[in-house]
Amino acid sequence: MRGIGIASLFTTADKILFLFSFTLITASFFYFWQSSPASYAVIKSEQQDALTINLNEPQLLHIQGMLGVSTLEVKQGQIRFVTSPCRNKICIQSGWHHHGGAVSACLPNRISVQLASHVSNARYDAIIF
Amino acid sequence: MTTALTKISIGHQDKLVAGFAALAITIHLLESTLPSPIPGIKPGLANLVTLYVLIRHGWVLAANVSLIRVIAASLLLGSFLSPTFAMSLAGAIASLTVLGLAWHCPGKPFGPIGLSILASMAHISAQVITAYLLFIPHSSLFALLPILLTTALISGTFGGILVCKILQRIDNLKNT
Numbered sequence: 001m002r003g004i005g006i007a008s009l010f011t012t013a014d015k016i017l018f019l020f021s022f023t024l025i026t027a028s029f030f031y032f033w034q035s036s037p038a039s040y041a042v043i044k045s046e047q048q049d050a051l052t053i054n055l056n057e058p059q060l061l062h063i064q065g066m067l068g069v070s071t072l073e074v075k076q077g078q079i080r081f082v083t084s085p086c087r088n089k090i091c092i093q094s095g096w097h098h099h100g101g102a103v104s105a106c107l108p109n110r111i112s113v114q115l116a117s118h119v120s121n122a123r124y125d126a127i128i129f
Numbered sequence: 130m131t132t133a134l135t136k137i138s139i140g141h142q143d144k145l146v147a148g149f150a151a152l153a154i155t156i157h158l159l160e161s162t163l164p165s166p167i168p169g170i171k172p173g174l175a176n177l178v179t180l181y182v183l184i185r186h187g188w189v190l191a192a193n194v195s196l197i198r199v200i201a202a203s204l205l206l207g208s209f210l211s212p213t214f215a216m217s218l219a220g221a222i223a224s225l226t227v228l229g230l231a232w233h234c235p236g237k238p239f240g241p242i243g244l245s246i247l248a249s250m251a252h253i254s255a256q257v258i259t260a261y262l263l264f265i266p267h268s269s270l271f272a273l274l275p276i277l278l279t280t281a282l283i284s285g286t287f288g289g290i291l292v293c294k295i296l297q298r299i300d301n302l303k304n305t
Contacts (some may be wrong), residue, residue, distance in 0.1 A: 009293040013238035014174055021282050029275040101269065 038100040038115035041079050046110040065109030146193045148284045153198040155262035161251040170280050180292050188229050195221050216287030223255030242289030253277045
């Protein structure tokens, strides 16, 4: 009987609103959580300025890092480390990256690659208080 | 010469606002001590006072109680004019606006549960937008939105049920 008691507290509009919100939220999971394919990558190294590249132009990049030169390959919207003068080669083993928001890095060589679906023109990354 | 005294008359409405604001501030302070898994997720029990006042005493009183609560609680917690305060105020203004619109809908279709859901969803959406505009201008922030909206729907529904029960109990008390 208790269940019926709670159901009777909802008006018709409340029920419609609840179902509408539920649908909207379910849709928002799909909308905000889908990873769109990346089209740009930002390559940062301690040794040189940040580089923004288009992932749809096939090329080999030679990036100067702290230990030496790392080679990155760009092909069909993907990017990977090909060679790197680090010890464990984790960056190379991580393979191809193509999702927006994905990050790859060679920490020993101080090089990071961040993938994005559009070129960011934000003035700040974040503000901390 | 006698000093001119301005007599401030305290009406019934003022007493109601003061009493409900005090209640809301107390709940707000107690709630701020609860641990939260993600910033922004909390039961929002202080807003139930706003909802009760809206249903029983109208929107103007509810707006008074809500805004006094946000300002007074921030002064007591030491967060006045801080980012937390900005988000709290934005949430309060958004939920008051939505409550005002829903409450004055022709035919008053929404019950306490519907009003509570609308208010909590407006509250959290305004907070995320404020956080995005002022503090974290990064689109990844919106990845939190589905989770926050889910908790808003759950806490809004339970809050609305609680307000229904409170209204029933108070009516029972008045009738006895």
